[in-house]
Amino acid sequence: MGARERSSAGNPVRTLELLWREPGRGGPARGPKQRSTVEAVLAAAIDIADAEGLAALTMRSVAAKLGLAPMATYTYVPGKAELLDLMLDTVYRQMPRSDLAGMTWREKVSVIAAENRELLVRHPWVAYLPTTRPPLGPGVAAKYDHELQAFDGLGLSDVDMDAALTYLLGFVTSVSRIAIDTARAAADSGESDHEWWQRAAPLLERVFSADRYPLAARVGAAAGQAHDSAYSADHAYTFGLARTLDGLAALIESRSS
Known part of the structure; x- marks a missing residue:
């Protein structure tokens, strides 16, 4: 596991902004119409981690699962460090x-x-x-x-x-x-x-x-x-x-x- 593959290894301000976003409001407001959402990115990332482990989880693998261009994931989440925080918070939120x-x-x-x-x-x-x-x-x-x-x-x-x-x-x-x-x-x-x-x-x-x-x-x-x-x-x-x-x-x- 890399040095940044832990919770809270990314930009704390950007991470908190994403964590406390309104449901369904995670996508950027500027630029062309988005093909996906933060929620879809998280679901894809969690699916990959569940099936193959964290070693298989990359921003590119998430983009590929969603049918997006290799770098497109970065328009929704700044990087893998922030992605891991969002994934963890999501599975905690979904716990019965x-x-x-x-x-x-x-x-x-x-x-x-x-x-x-x-x-x-x-x-x-x-x-x-x-x-x-x-x-x-x-x-x-x-x-x-x-x-x-x-x-x-x-x-x-x-x-x-x-x-x-x-x-x-x-x-x-x-x-x-x-x-x-x-x-x-x-x-x-x-x-x-x-x-x-x-x-x-x-x-x-x-x-x-x-x-x-x-x-x-x-x-x-x-x-x-x-x-x-x-x-x-x-x-x-x-x-x-x-x-x-x-x-x-x-x-x-x-x-x-």
């Missing part, structure tokens, strides 16, 4: 948001985790886009406001609420990335994890010493038998979410007392 009313805080946090996990299944590239400077658009604002509801009214300070949400989303992204990488490895190699391990097993039996690495042998065998693989993203998510909730419970109880 559950009604959290009447839920316990654990249920709310679990729903927020599930919503983000589903987002990363639909748009895997989001898991690899650094967002330490998130695009401050309407999609980001709506997502942030919605997710903070899971921690509101629990006695946490505003700073603690922000940190708790960051902690939760960091866990979801980490587990999701491993799931995405596992799926990509299977697709690239044409064989499942189970098939890969079966092929590697004869060599491992010759070189791996259970006497020298007793814990690795015992625990690895148990995990492999349980998951039919070295790793289960679903198990890691379920186990990790439970531990995340337990950790947040300790924080909430300390603040309420």
Whole structure:
């Protein structure tokens, strides 16, 4: 990923102008009649990133998908850096948001985790886009406001609420990335994890010493038998979410007392 392939790497003023445009009003006002819109450019870019990853996303590839001249995309978006911000804000804005009313805080946090996990299944590239400077658009604002509801009214300070949400989303992204990488490895190699391990097993039996690495042998065998693989993203998510909730419970109880 290039140095500018992160959120907020472009012109902040132009990016914010585009992020907060009125829907359908993204095209430039001067020049000949436009053949497309900012919304169409974003839809095409998201389709490319979803199907092929960020490496395949260029201003030219977006133009080609829309049937435009190679440089025409620049009349709608200044460059790839701004395009990435707009794409991220768009998929955040389009996320389904559950009604959290009447839920316990654990249920709310679990729903927020599930919503983000589903987002990363639909748009895997989001898991690899650094967002330490998130695009401050309407999609980001709506997502942030919605997710903070899971921690509101629990006695946490505003700073603690922000940190708790960051902690939760960091866990979801980490587990999701491993799931995405596992799926990509299977697709690239044409064989499942189970098939890969079966092929590697004869060599491992010759070189791996259970006497020298007793814990690795015992625990690895148990995990492999349980998951039919070295790793289960679903198990890691379920186990990790439970531990995340337990950790947040300790924080909430300390603040309420």
